[in-house]
Amino acid sequence: MTREDGGGVLELLERIGSIVVPIAVALYALLYIGIEQIYAVFGVNPQQVGVDQAVLLGRMTSTLVLLLLVAIPLLGLFVGLGWLADRMTRGAAARLVRRIRELPWIAAALAALWCGATYWGLFNLFGDLDLFVMVVIAVGLGVLAFLIPFRLLRRKAVGRAGTKVLVGGLTGAGLGFLLILGLVEGAIDVQDSGQSNELLNAVGFQDQWAVVKSAEDDKPLYDGRWMMLLGESDGTYVLYDCDKLETLRRPMETTNLGQIELDPEREAGFTCGGLAQQNTP
Known part of the structure; x- marks a missing residue:
């Protein structure tokens, strides 16, 4: 050259x-x-x-x-x-x-x-x-x-x-x-x-789900439904209830997380909001 x-x-x-x-x-x-x-x-x-x-x-x-x-x-x-x-x-x-x-x-x-x-x-x-x-x-x-x-x-x-x-x-x-x-x-x-895509995963969004339990007796809360864990800050969990389409906050000292799962597989045609539709008059 x-x-x-x-x-x-x-x-x-x-x-x-x-x-x-x-x-x-x-x-x-x-x-x-x-x-x-x-x-x-x-x-x-x-x-x-x-x-x-x-x-x-x-x-x-x-x-x-x-x-x-x-x-x-x-x-x-x-x-x-x-x-x-x-x-x-x-x-x-x-x-x-x-x-x-x-x-x-x-x-x-x-x-x-x-x-x-x-x-x-x-x-x-x-x-x-x-x-x-x-x-x-x-x-x-x-x-x-x-x-x-x-x-x-x-x-x-x-x-x-x-x-x-x-x-x-x-x-x-x-x-x-x-x-x-x-x-x-x-x-x-x-x-x-209730399911993330590759773009969200690439920028660090965590598709993490868990069953929320009471810290006092370790019994499942919210009827044992899977909740999306958006994150935690200042001693508080921020959760998304896929079934009711609601974002919830719970103190970490009164909450246990069980059965944590990343990127869960969903059946074909799955959508959020089942309980929200049932409660709609």
Whole structure:
């Protein structure tokens, strides 16, 4: 490999890192908002079930390790494909990319359109949008809000670096809003079906169920029904009663947990709210 080739690969890795880091920071910043929305479905907040930033990061450790193991070979594959495409075109691919970057209006327009499209997740939180409406929003917002600022930023090296950070940050925010949307839908599914999905498990939501017993005589409470343990904090268990669709709190000193089970299997067609429907007049 020539010195020029090595510099090209290192330059590509540097560019990828300058975008990936802002994406990761923005995505993690919005993750906790998504966690708040999960527990809001059950009428509590993360602090009431003992989930703070440290607990969330600890629960997500295995997921982060798996993501890292997947991201490293994907990054290597992406760099390898870029090098191969440049070799197959005898440098034409690299020259095309450099040419686009040297044309400030084209580079600014592409970045502006992309940033406009990142607002898709945010707008989807307020209503279901079809593809045509989203394209109109992305193009309009990108041209009106981002095109001229990005064009002005490209006049200096520090401005171009700032553009990368801004594009990466907005990309992470857009992915974060999509994540929030998916987490809320997953929490509603848990509330209705009593079963978590893979997305909720990936962000540290514990699908943990137990039979609640009295600490005095160790007899089952609530007719021995399985209760979902949302968490505990300040000496209090926070439980979700799938049968009555209610969130309950019980002092830990008067409560024993028996027959604890993670990710229980449900029969086909199982739904929560059986007792709630019976009590409805």
